[in-house]
Amino acid sequence: MFNPEIESLPLEKLRRLQSERLSQLAAYVYDRVPFYRGTFDQLGLKPSTILNISDISKLPITYKNDLRDHYPFGLLAVPQEEIRRIHASSGTTGKPTVVAYTAGDLEIFAEVNARSLYAGGARPGMKIHNAYGYGLFTGGLGIHAGAEKLGLAVVPVSGGMTDRQLMLLQDFQPEVICCTPSYAQTLAEEVKKRGIGKKALNLKFGVLGAEPWTETIREDVEAGLGIVATNIYGLSEIIGPGVSQEDHEEKGSGSYIWEDHFFPEILDPETKEPLPEGADGVLVITTLTKKGMPLLRYWTNDICNLSYDKSSKRTHVKMSSIKGRADDMLIIRGVNLFPTQVEVLIRDIPELEPHYLLVVSKKGALDRVDVRVEVKSTAMELSQLEGLRTHLMQKIRNNIGLHMDVELVPRDSIPRSEGGKLSRILDLRREA
Numbered sequence: 001m002f003n004p005e006i007e008s009l010p011l012e013k014l015r016r017l018q019s020e021r022l023s024q025l026a027a028y029v030y031d032r033v034p035f036y037r038g039t040f041d042q043l044g045l046k047p048s049t050i051l052n053i054s055d056i057s058k059l060p061i062t063y064k065n066d067l068r069d070h071y072p073f074g075l076l077a078v079p080q081e082e083i084r085r086i087h088a089s090s091g092t093t094g095k096p097t098v099v100a101y102t103a104g105d106l107e108i109f110a111e112v113n114a115r116s117l118y119a120g121g122a123r124p125g126m127k128i129h130n131a132y133g134y135g136l137f138t139g140g141l142g143i144h145a146g147a148e149k150l151g152l153a154v155v156p157v158s159g160g161m162t163d164r165q166l167m168l169l170q171d172f173q174p175e176v177i178c179c180t181p182s183y184a185q186t187l188a189e190e191v192k193k194r195g196i197g198k199k200a201l202n203l204k205f206g207v208l209g210a211e212p213w214t215e216t217i218r219e220d221v222e223a224g225l226g227i228v229a230t231n232i233y234g235l236s237e238i239i240g241p242g243v244s245q246e247d248h249e250e251k252g253s254g255s256y257i258w259e260d261h262f263f264p265e266i267l268d269p270e271t272k273e274p275l276p277e278g279a280d281g282v283l284v285i286t287t288l289t290k291k292g293m294p295l296l297r298y299w300t301n302d303i304c305n306l307s308y309d310k311s312s313k314r315t316h317v318k319m320s321s322i323k324g325r326a327d328d329m330l331i332i333r334g335v336n337l338f339p340t341q342v343e344v345l346i347r348d349i350p351e352l353e354p355h356y357l358l359v360v361s362k363k364g365a366l367d368r369v370d371v372r373v374e375v376k377s378t379a380m381e382l383s384q385l386e387g388l389r390t391h392l393m394q395k396i397r398n399n400i401g402l403h404m405d406v407e408l409v410p411r412d413s414i415p416r417s418e419g420g421k422l423s424r425i426l427d428l429r430r431e432a
């Protein structure tokens with residue numbers, strides 16, 4: 001572990017630490033952030049009544065819109081002179097979401113990423129190829145600081161320019177790579193296509209995140225790049241990458257949330273009531289230690305569940321993989337649908353590639369979704385192709401309960417990640 005004392009702090013002590021931090025935080029934001037003072041007053045809530053971590057459910061929930069309404073610096077809890085960095089998330093429409101860090105916040109950012117990289121297999125003295133985007137996006141600089149703190153040599157290559165990435169991977173021989181899983185897929189495909197061969201690379205670990213991914217992609221990129229691939233999760237509002245991370249020796253059992261800094265809850269998407277361990281709901285996080293722009297009970301919109309695993313190395317809670325953003329959830333004829341649900345079905349059919357798009361359109365008054373997916377080889381009898389198509393359609397109907405048309409397309413006809421996050425949804429409704 002990077003920080004064994006904290007990462008394996010006995011639960012009682014962890015709760016005590018969280019309680020102290022939460023009670024300080026309530027007083028801190030009440031004194032310093034007019035928005036929070038207003039919501040506390042509206043609820044008739046006195047910060048002095050927040051004494052224990054279990055009091056968290058008394059606190060107001062913060063939504064992305066609250067950040068937008070206070071664009072750009074309205075939620076700062078410190079004078080602007082104390083801010084040392086500003087990031088912003090892309091935001092597909094309108095103004096981006098702005099976040100600001102004090103020097104202390106940047107320390108925390110480095111700490112949680114050092115812990116994460118260590119859990120992902122990185123060790124001091126290794127080199128890391130950091131293909132997360134550098135810039136306003138938190139990914140690049142977040143991983144960068146964590147890697148330096150852990151004692152790695154960082155190659156700050158950023159996203160894109162695949163030719164150059166492949167050259168540097170061969171020439172510099174880094175052991176660790178960080179990027180989005182979809183970009184790791186692109187790199188793995190190119191390694192194969194160009195006959196580079198895994199032997200020409202020295203990669204051992206991939207720390208991948210910033211978008212939902214599945215076991216199919218994990219298997220693909222592990223085989224293609226010769227790595228053990230683990231999941232890193234985060235969002236700019238909370239800090240950026242490094243909110244949670246999977247351990248490379250406990251793959252598939254969830255990602256540790258660094259609970260001493262980020263307190264998680266799972267809430268029912270409709271009633272907003274807390275849900276028990278193991279139940280799927282919206283992940284809501286309170287930043288217990290940030291000073292520049294702390295957030296109470298931030299509604300991430302990401303759907304997952306939490307679990308404590310007594311047999312694991314650390315005491316911190318694990319979150320499951322993210323099914324999708326509540327924003328990316330399609331509601332088709334009353335059925336909730338995330339792209340990853342279709343992805344796992346595609347995975348079971350060996351003749352198909354894990355490259356697909358969900359095409360959403362309008363037929364009359366009704367929305368519909370169809371699937372476009374690549375076949376490994378089109379050198380098949382027409383009847384075989386037709387068999388594949390109906391097989392996937394049936395699986396979708398049986399598992400998801402929707403009728404979707406399936407279109408098989410040749411390899412390489414579906415867009416690949418060129419460095420950043422990849423959308424698996426093609427929404428024709430907006431264009432119509």
Ligand code: ADP
Nearest residue numbers: 089090091209210211212232233234235236322
């Ligand atoms: P933007 O909103 O511009 O995408 P962020 O980097 O803040 O900027 O995005 C954070 C979001 O990315 C999370 O709320 C989540 O939906 C998604 N995300 C990040 N890491 C993962 C991951 N490991 N698995 C699934 N989704 C992830």
